[in-house]
Amino acid sequence: AQTVTQSQPEMSVQEAETVTLSCTYDTSESNYYLFWYKQPPSRQMILVIRQEAYKQQNATENRFSVNFQKAAKSFSLKISDSQLGDTAMYFCAFNYGGATNKLIFGTGTLLAVQP
Amino acid sequence: GAGVSQTPSNKVTEKGKYVELRCDPISGHTALYWYRQSLGQGPEFLIYFQGTGAADDSGLPNDRFFAVRPEGSVSTLKIQRTERGDSAVYLCASSERQAPYNEQFFGPGTRLTVL
Numbered sequence: 001a002q003t004v005t006q007s008q009p010e011m012s013v014q015e016a017e018t019v020t021l022s023c024t025y026d027t028s029e030s031n032y033y034l035f036w037y038k039q040p041p042s043r044q045m046i047l048v049i050r051q052e053a054y055k056q057q058n059a060t061e062n063r064f065s066v067n068f069q070k071a072a073k074s075f076s077l078k079i080s081d082s083q084l085g086d087t088a089m090y091f092c093a094f095n096y097g098g099a100t101n102k103l104i105f106g107t108g109t110l111l112a113v114q115p
Numbered sequence: 116g117a118g119v120s121q122t123p124s125n126k127v128t129e130k131g132k133y134v135e136l137r138c139d140p141i142s143g144h145t146a147l148y149w150y151r152q153s154l155g156q157g158p159e160f161l162i163y164f165q166g167t168g169a170a171d172d173s174g175l176p177n178d179r180f181f182a183v184r185p186e187g188s189v190s191t192l193k194i195q196r197t198e199r200g201d202s203a204v205y206l207c208a209s210s211e212r213q214a215p216y217n218e219q220f221f222g223p224g225t226r227l228t229v230l
Contacts, residue, residue, distance in 0.1 A: 004157075033216055037221075042223060043204060043206075043223050043224045043226075044221060044222070044223045044224075045158070045206065045208075045221035046221075047218050047219075050216070050218075052216065091157050091158070093157075099170065099171060100160075100163045100170065100171040101146070101163070101210075101217070102148065102160040102163060102171070102174070103148075103150075103158070103160065103219060104160070105157030105158050105159070106157050107155070107156055107157050108156075108157050
């Protein structure tokens with residue numbers, strides 16, 4: 001069975017600083033997909049960034065980048081130049097495709113950006 | 116364009132009652148998912164529709180839970196004989212087609228409270 005672990009329940013960062021959120025996963029699949037979702041208080045889940053396991057290059061989306069270590073089954077999210085609007089729950093998620101394409105989520109990290 | 120919408124936004128019911136939660140996916144999206152998010156947890160998969168059929172209902176916790184999508188668009192999640200443990204946020208997501216890399220777009224969820 002696939003599992004996703006986020007070991008940091010809460011994180012805090014000063015505005016304009018950089019923060020890294022950790023995520024590890026467990027799977028026997030060779031190809032799969034990893035995602036970071038943001039969930040603000042409005043509850044709307046928003047895709048932040050995604051990574052295909054067969055791609056060695058780490059994904060980047062503006063201020064957001066990932067450090068994907070396939071052998072270590074690690075997928076961390078780096079947020080640069082943190083902004084107050086980044087305050088939210090962040091969920092790491094895994095998807096190996098199969099017949100369903102369902103997402104398997106971690107328990108989340110609550111990020112607070114301090115002014 | 117319009118995103119995924121869910122109604123009602125909040126639902127309070129009494130133990131033992133029947134409830135229906137509605138999801139309107141993005142127009143043209145053939146894949147539709149229901150997830151349940153308990154307090155302090157990440158979303159957990161409930162059921163997946165491809166078109167009108169439930170292709171995977173392995174996440175439904177028991178036979179009190181049922182979902183339909185009769186015309187391949189709107190979906191309704193139905194919960195019979197509600198229990199206090201059913202209290203959670205129920206999230207709906209849709210994607211263009213069933214494929215791992217296709218982004219799942221989430222609705223704002225329905226917060227169900229069973230008294």
